[in-house]
Amino acid sequence: MKLTESLSFKNIKGRPARSLALTILTAIMAASIVVGTVTVTSLKTGLGALESRLGADIMVVPASAASKKNFENIVLQGSKGYFYMDRTYYDKVAEREGIEKISAQLFLASASAGCCSVPLQIIGYDPETDFTVSPWIRKSTGGELGLLDVVVGNDLSVFVGDTITFYNVRCNVVAKLDKTGTDLDTAVYTNTDTIKRLIESSLELGMNDFRDIDPDKVVSCILIKVADDHPVDEVLNDLNLHVRRTKSFKTKDMISGVSDSLIGVSGIIGILMCAVWLLGLVILFLAFTLSVNERRKEFAVLRIAGASRRKISRTVVSEALIITLGGSIAGTAAGLLIMLPFNGLIEESMGLPFLLPEAWVIIVLCFAAIVVSAAAGAASSAYSAHRVSRLDAGLVLRGDN
Amino acid sequence: MIITGNNVSKEFIRQGKGTNRFVAVKQTQIRIEEGKLTLLTGRSGSGKSTLLNMLAGLLAPTSGTVMYGDDDIYSLDDEKLSAFRMENIGVIPQGQTAVGTLTVIENICLSYMLKGADDRASVYSYARELMARFGIPELENELPSALSGGELRRMAIARAMIRKPGVIFADEPTCDLDDENTELVLKILKNTAENGTSVFVVSHEKDAAQYADFCYSMNAGEISAL
Numbered sequence: 162m163k164l165t166e167s168l169s170f171k172n173i174k175g176r177p178a179r180s181l182a183l184t185i186l187t188a189i190m191a192a193s194i195v196v197g198t199v200t201v202t203s204l205k206t207g208l209g210a211l212e213s214r215l216g217a218d219i220m221v222v223p224a225s226a227a228s229k230k231n232f233e234n235i236v237l238q239g240s241k242g243y244f245y246m247d248r249t250y251y252d253k254v255a256e257r258e259g260i261e262k263i264s265a266q267l268f269l270a271s272a273s274a275g276c277c278s279v280p281l282q283i284i285g286y287d288p289e290t291d292f293t294v295s296p297w298i299r300k301s302t303g304g305e306l307g308l309l310d311v312v313v314g315n316d317l318s319v320f321v322g323d324t325i326t327f328y329n330v331r332c333n334v335v336a337k338l339d340k341t342g343t344d345l346d347t348a349v350y351t352n353t354d355t356i357k358r359l360i361e362s363s364l365e366l367g368m369n370d371f372r373d374i375d376p377d378k379v380v381s382c383i384l385i386k387v388a389d390d391h392p393v394d395e396v397l398n399d400l401n402l403h404v405r406r407t408k409s410f411k412t413k414d415m416i417s418g419v420s421d422s423l424i425g426v427s428g429i430i431g432i433l434m435c436a437v438w439l440l441g442l443v444i445l446f447l448a449f450t451l452s453v454n455e456r457r458k459e460f461a462v463l464r465i466a467g468a469s470r471r472k473i474s475r476t477v478v479s480e481a482l483i484i485t486l487g488g489s490i491a492g493t494a495a496g497l498l499i500m501l502p503f504n505g506l507i508e509e510s511m512g513l514p515f516l517l518p519e520a521w522v523i524i525v526l527c528f529a530a531i532v533v534s535a536a537a538g539a540a541s542s543a544y545s546a547h548r549v550s551r552l553d554a555g556l557v558l559r560g561d562n
Numbered sequence: 563m564i565i566t567g568n569n570v571s572k573e574f575i576r577q578g579k580g581t582n583r584f585v586a587v588k589q590t591q592i593r594i595e596e597g598k599l600t601l602l603t604g605r606s607g608s609g610k611s612t613l614l615n616m617l618a619g620l621l622a623p624t625s626g627t628v629m630y631g632d633d634d635i636y637s638l639d640d641e642k643l644s645a646f647r648m649e650n651i652g653v654i655p656q657g658q659t660a661v662g663t664l665t666v667i668e669n670i671c672l673s674y675m676l677k678g679a680d681d682r683a684s685v686y687s688y689a690r691e692l693m694a695r696f697g698i699p700e701l702e703n704e705l706p707s708a709l710s711g712g713e714l715r716r717m718a719i720a721r722a723m724i725r726k727p728g729v730i731f732a733d734e735p736t737c738d739l740d741d742e743n744t745e746l747v748l749k750i751l752k753n754t755a756e757n758g759t760s761v762f763v764v765s766h767e768k769d770a771a772q773y774a775d776f777c778y779s780m781n782a783g784e785i786s787a788l
């Protein structure tokens with residue numbers, strides 16, 4: 162049997178208040194890494210999902226609807242703006258050069274859907290030409306939408322197989338899209354035929370909102386994929402010059418506001434993290450230095466009991482490591498407990514696309530948080546470890562009475 | 563184990579008054595005999611502790627050598643010297659030196675906490691034997707803060723003796739003790755010497771001389787036999 166009870170453990174247990182305080186401090190440091198990096202990655206993932214969901218290079222809308230702000234609202238906040246233009250514009254746009262794919266969408270607002278507390282945006286797309294939603298829909302359903310089939314955004318609390326009622330028309334939920342982390346997650350997609358049925362039914366119900374809207378004659382926006390051999394800017398300028406009373410936007414620019422704020426938010430998070438870390442490291446450094454100073458005599462006693470200088474500094478570092486490792490694990494767990502259940506709240510409060518990255522990314526981040534905080538904590542004890550190991554036991558213990 | 567200090571001296575650089583070299587121990591020759599109690603007395607500040615620490619392998623002399631048998635201990639690197647100290651040298655430092663977070667028996671077995679024992683039970687039973695011999699058998703699981711000065715001193719003696727070292731150094735082992743405890747401690751040290759250990763004691767105590775086989779006195783860094 163061995164009697165190598167860890168001196169470090171004994172020291173930690175023997176000074177519970179100090180140990181606990183330092184553990185909590187490292188926990189805060191680790192948690193700040195987890196919360197910070199997961200938030201930033203979630204924002205990036207959200208932006209990526211948004212970009213790929215938009216699918217199109219250029220979006221054409223009626224000039225009347227064309228303030229950029231308006232646009233971000235439509236893209237990011239679903240149901241806040243409605244506008245229509247004559248379908249002839251669609252043909253005019255289609256005639257221009259450099260257009261590989263073109264498709265129109267029609268936006269409708271639902272008053273209330275029975276299922277949902279918020280008004281929804283219903284987006285009608287043309288299955289024949291669509292290239293933005295169809296791939297997603299095909300991915301989810303394995304085929305096309307039939308009449309009265311709808312595909313819902315990820316945030317709606319309905320499930321595949323449920324029905325959802327708009328203007329007295331029961332529609333079948335055949336798929337639920339992946340999350341984008343934007344208000345597109347509360348949109349409902351369906352084909353033009355279904356849109357027609359919804360409009361008819363709303364008129365029968367005596368609602369006149371959509372009286373002038375004939376899905377065969379009007380569109381809300383036109384989505385364009387630019388041919389590879391044409392620069393997007395060139396096509397954009399051409400459209401803005403030659404197709405009057407419309408306004409064309411690069412979808413990238415439309416979400417540039419989002420990516421700008423994303424960069425801003427990431428910067429703030431980075432600064433906060435640095436501040437927490439700087440402060441944390443200084444406190445850890447001081448705490449270890451003070452504690453070692455206070456215990457000079459104790460280390461001198463270890464020396465006379467036969468501890469080498471190396472053993473002394475290892476004792477100091479391993480004590481720090483036990484504390485900081487414990488702290489980092491606890492802090493990482495706490496960070497996850499904040500991020501996982503409350504990510505919806507965080508998303509809401511930031512008003513930016515926010516999508517948790519895949520599990521393995523989170524696991525890697527957590528692992529890194531644990532390793533980095535524990536190592537940094539232990540490193541902050543290196544100086545005191547070095548100093549105490551240089552002590553001359555004889556001098557420390559010499560006459561102190 | 564016979565220990566000899568050959569022309570050991572120690573200089574300190576004193577700060578404050580410029581770079582002022584101060585010789586605490588001057589060119590000292592001393593021999594500690596096996597199985598004998600060697601006593602060193604002298605005024606405060608005369609260099610007794612400094613000499614003891616040099617002899618005990620805790621403070622490298624500025625010049626001169628410290629020999630254990632035929633081995634010059636300061637020619638060893640720190641790792642080897644520390645291992646050597648652990649096995650062969652017991653030190654009872656001046657003042658109170660308990661590790662506050664450890665129980666009395668853990669303090670006594672401190673060197674085994676640094677380097678594991680093959681047989682914990684026999685280490686503990688030897689620790690208990692020492693505690694019984696020194697009259698503190700019931701304090702095993704107390705923390706040092708619960709002990710009196712005399713009890714702490716006896717604990718420190720047991721700590722120095724746990725590995726049955728060939729030599730024991732005691733720096734003022736009785737200075738803060740009452741007469742009864744002083745006598746007890748000196749008897750323990752004398753008894754240890756009689757059992758074959760080399761014992762070196764620094765003490766102000768007049769009574770200590772009656773336990774000593776050899777007496778030296780130190781004055782301003784210079785040693786003389788009494």
Ligand SMILES: Nc1ncnc2c1ncn2[C@@H]1O[C@H](COP(=O)(O)OP(=O)(O)OP(=O)(O)O)[C@@H](O)[C@H]1O
Binds near residue numbers: 560612
């Ligand atoms: N690290 C140091 N730096 C400078 N001077 C020192 C140092 N250590 C000891 N001295 C000086 O060396 C001299 C001898 O000190 P030492 O502790 O050996 O005396 P001592 O005889 O043990 O005294 P006491 O009986 O009070 O314990 C003293 O004058 C002390 O001031």
Ligand SMILES: [Mg+2]
Binds near residue numbers: 610
């Ligand atoms: Mg002294």
